[in-house]
Amino acid sequence: MSQKILKSIQNVPATFIGNNTNWALETISIDSRSLQNGPQTLFFALVGANNDAHQYIKDLIATGVQNFVVTYIPKECEGKANFFVVQNTLIALQQFAANYRSLFNFPIIGLTGSNGKTIVKEWLNFLLSPDYNVIRSPKSYNSQIGVPLSIIAINEQHNLGIFEAGISTRSEMDKLQEIVKPTIGILTNIGTAHDEGFVNTEEKISEKLKLFKHVEVLIYHKNKIIDLIVDSEINLFSWSFNDKSASVFVSKKSVLDKTVLNIEFGQEYYEIKIPFQDEASVENAITCLMVLLYFKYDEKTIQNRMELLYPVEMRLKVKNGINNCSIIDDSYSSDFQSLKIALDFLESQKQYKKKTVILSDIFQSGLSNDELYTRVSQLIVSNKIDRVIGIGETISAFEKKFVNCVSYKTTAEFIAKFNDLNFANETILIKGARTFQFEEIVALLEEKTHETVLEINLNAISDNLNFFKSKLKPNVKIMVMVKAFGYGNGGFEIAKLLEHHKVDYLGVAFADEGILLKSAGIHLPIMVLNPETTSFPAIIQHQLEPEIYSLKGLHAFLKIAEQKQLNQFPIHIKLDTGMHRLGFEDNTIDDLIATLKGNQTVKVKSILSHMATSDNLEFKDFAYAQIDLFEKLSSKLMSELQITPLRHILNTSGISNFQEAQYDMVRLGIGLYGVSNDAEEQKQLENVGTLKSIISQIRTISKGESVGYGRRFIAEKPTKIATIPIGYADGISRGWGNELGFVMIKNAKAYIVGSICMDMLMVDVTDIECLEGDQVIIFGECPTVSYIAKKLNTIPYEILTSVSQRVKRVFYR
Structure with missing residues (x-):
């Protein structure tokens, strides 16, 4: 990687000022707080509206960083490091990534759209990784900064890339196209996200389509607006539920908790089962199916793999753990890039000095196992991790590369020895590939509380x-x-x-x-x-x-x-x-x-x-x-x-x-x-807190029957009632009951009936298809705390601060 980084930075228009040209560059950084910065780091000093990374260069030099991309050299740093002086460090980062991308020649899938990019990317990785060494964007790294950082992770062993590109306004996609240079394009669902950055939907679609100007094929859900706007020279591969002129015609039906897709592709007709019923998941799954069809996978392989799709957890969660521990849950993925992100998150959120990492085998690094686990060991050392618990055949074989490490061949073996490991007063990162079922480890370590939680973004x-x-x-x-x-x-x-x-x-x-x-x-x-x-x-x-x-x-x-x-x-x-x-x-x-x-x-x-x-x-x-x-x-x-x-x-x-x-x-x-x-x-602010619960029980009452204390709700017709385990002891105002307030179930309003109890409230779900155990939104995007406050003639402060501390807080990124 050293030579490719060197070649890429040398092709960025810059003035070099420094003495040491004996570079050994292995990593790129933009975060001065990362413990992973060191002698082999090339640091880009980005300048934002409220922060100038140049002010941290002196401290970075003290930690051993010797190579910087800057717009100016701080006076106290002159002569103390190597500097590539540029006009704009963000543009230099993008140019660097574009140069780096040009050094590789294999298929790159580029995704954009309003919704579903990350889900489709993760599912495609799952579907294609048995046959390819895939490099993909970590988490949701799809911005003007995230895309370059994703691309820079490519190495010589990769033979397929899957990268997201997200934009919020005009003139952004041209830069991302130069960096990603996709050969296969995927346009996911176009929704209302970032509408404020564009004149209308047509302009937003036009901007997104710029990612695909040199692709060999564009895969998309057939749409009249897209068909009118898209470049006529691009090869289109479309699907539709209702337009027979699409390349692939799809019909669907629900069977138990699955969806059966009937596929009509040229002269081929077959069925595919997917383990979802919600509209967004079905659409994302069909997008993935289109890629498999384009790659000419056979019917049996498609059927087998599509039926194994799974819910994707895109968030790093912070949870309270047993024995005064803090848990960081990243139990659904294990690749080198996302490990670096998770370790930075661990450092930013560590509650206790002692830090433990529970880590599964790492897949698809593009490196030999020896080189991979050497690098992982270096990450562990630089992040000052006190204890490593490895789970998997491969990481067990490289246990000696880690200090204070114990390993187990399987998750079951770890669980059998769980009580001997003495977890207490520490911050624990749980990082595992989905096949290792680390959610079982999270369940063991997580403090047990009731099902109502306040999620903090x-x-x-x-x-x-x-x-x-x-x-x-x-x-x-x-x-x-x-x-x-x-x-x-x-x-x-x-x-x-x-x-x-x-x-x-x-x-x-x-x-x-x-x-x-x-x-x-x-x-x-x-x-x-x-x-x-x-x-x-x-x-x-x-x-x-x-x-x-x-x-x-x-x-x-x-x-x-x-x-x-x-x-x-x-x-x-x-x-x-x-x-x-x-x-x-x-x-x-x-x-x-x-x-x-x-x-x-x-x-x-x-x-x-x-x-x-x-x-x-x-x-x-x-x-x-x-x-x-x-x-x-x-x-x-x-x-x-x-x-x-x-x-x-x-x-x-x-x-x-x-x-x-x-x-x-x-x-x-x-x-x-x-x-x-x-x-x-x-409109410019993001919702931070979402108060969630579940449906404990559903019953149907007859006309004339009542709900709750004081019979304040009496049914005028047969009514389906759901009970939610949250009440005024959790901070829900009693004034929000009696059909003034509502909760959201399956994206529908369910009005609160009768008086709110200390630990429960009841809602009318007569017209909502729902089951016991389904998720309930008390407040968040809808209803907002401001809306509830207005209806209760109070202020949002009171709604937020009333949420009891017995309600578990879950923090996530």
């Missing part, structure tokens, strides 16, 4: 954070509020992610919240916004930073600070500019100054205030009056005390509505969790 939190960062002026810092158990979403896991994103401060309401985070290993500075005087000793002990909002509180803290002989301990001064909740008012500023002047035990780290109406522009004049008063009082403090602390007054709504008052820092709260008071801004 960590990608969505990252996206929302970046959205608000994009609104900030240069050098404005950001504090993120993780009080109230992360607005109900979970404290530590979100704090760990925010630390990974290098936010400047975390904010909590009370000292015990901050103590929990510090005790769990969070190193970011944490501000306690409502400290009680009794908590001051604990705040000092755990290096938290108190907000001081009264002379009484200040004197109490100074007394303890003097007793403990503190020096310049950070405090934060709260000013009341109109909220009239907490804070120093205008008439107490002189006393505050007199108390602080000359005092060396504390240091005023910041001055802050809180806006009362930042979310309501009807009170714009009041908001500006608050900002003016804050400017006046804070300036007086700074002048009299001769200090230059951070100043901050804006919360989530203020960030958007009063950008001129960003000062030195802003405080991001509920916006991080995907909630905005502005309808247009709400």
Whole structure:
């Protein structure tokens, strides 16, 4: 790989500045936080709207990285490494990947569409891997950055590639086409995703079709719009349920829990069974079938393999484990690229210092087993993994390549020895190919709770954070509020992610919240916004930073600070500019100054205030009056005390509505969790939390029969009732019952009937085809917490923070 990387970077227009040309490059990186960076890394210093990786080059050099692609050389790094200086590092990364791709000549399947890309890619890998050494995009790496990183993983042993390409607006696909250069094209379902980036559906399809301008064939679901737009010179291979002119005509019927597809292909007629009934899975399966037909697989092979398709888990999940463990569940895939991603995720989410990896045999690396497990061992070492448990014939044969490793030939053998392994107080990554059935290991290690869960999308939190960062002026810092158990979403896991994103401060309401985070290993500075005087000793002990909002509180803290002989301990001064909740008012500023002047035990780290109406522009004049008063009082403090602390007054709504008052820092709260008071801004935010449960039981009641306490629902006709194991003890307002509220089952609204109980609620599913055990959405994309709050005449904060801690949180990427 070293020579191919070298050749690819040398063909990128760049000015080389450096001394050492004895390169041994084996890997590409864009993440300064990755423990996998080292002497054999070529690091691309990408520049985004809110982050410039050039600022981390000095630290990377200290870790051994010697080769960088940059737009400029930081002054303190001159002469200390090799630099390829380019005009734009993202474009250079894309050019590098395009150069690298051109060094290989084998079939490449390129996929694009609105939905189904990752599922189709994973299924094609399963269907084709018995006959090909497949390289594919890891996870959903289909963006302007993800595609180059996927391509760079190709090596000499691969003979088939499957790569996704995703776009959100115009002019993006041309770049991805140059990188992927697919020989076979697949267009999956075209839906509403990213509609806002295009004038209309036709433009979106036209942009996506640019991926296929040099393919030998395009496989797609026959569609009149596509037929009108697609280049007439492209060979089309289409399928349809209703258009006999398609290359393949399909009819279907449901049999038990399967779908039987009747295929009419030229003069051939046969049946294929697939283990799904939902529309999306059936369509994705047919797309895969089309590839098998194009590759001229025989009928029996197609039938056998298609019937073995399986649900694809596309997410890395963080779960609570037994004996105070944290579990990262990636139990459905085991390839080298996704292992690198999973190990980075482990580092970003580790809750305990001790790290264990349970790893199956790795397939389709394109490397010899000796080279593969040597590289895996190097990854394990660089990520400072304490214990490796290998499962599989091959990894067992290479056990000696790993330090502190025990191996088992089969999953069953591991399970038989499970009780001897003493899992406790550690973070465990479970990474296995599907054939090893590692879900059984997850079940053993996972803490047992009831079936109601709140799923937290960590990608969505990252996206929302970046959205608000994009609104900030240069050098404005950001504090993120993780009080109230992360607005109900979970404290530590979100704090760990925010630390990974290098936010400047975390904010909590009370000292015990901050103590929990510090005790769990969070190193970011944490501000306690409502400290009680009794908590001051604990705040000092755990290096938290108190907000001081009264002379009484200040004197109490100074007394303890003097007793403990503190020096310049950070405090934060709260000013009341109109909220009239907490804070120093205008008439107490002189006393505050007199108390602080000359005092060396504390240091005023910041001055802050809180806006009362930042979310309501009807009170714009009041908001500006608050900002003016804050400017006046804070300036007086700074002048009299001769200090230059951070100043901050804006919360989530203020960030958007009063950008001129960003000062030195802003405080991001509920916006991080995907909630905005502005309808247009709400469209830009990602849903973070989805509260899910299941159907416990279904019964049919007769006309005149009632449901629940107080007989508040009486059936007017025979009615099918489903009971869901979630109630007001889990945080569901009783006011949401009695047919005001609903849940989603099978993408249909099921209205809540009768009173909500402590641990259960009942819904009408008369017109919904559902079974006991089926999934139920309480809130998420629909209904949203904002919708529920509006109906209940409250605010989204209350809906989110009401979700009980007895509801299990599952974090995923």
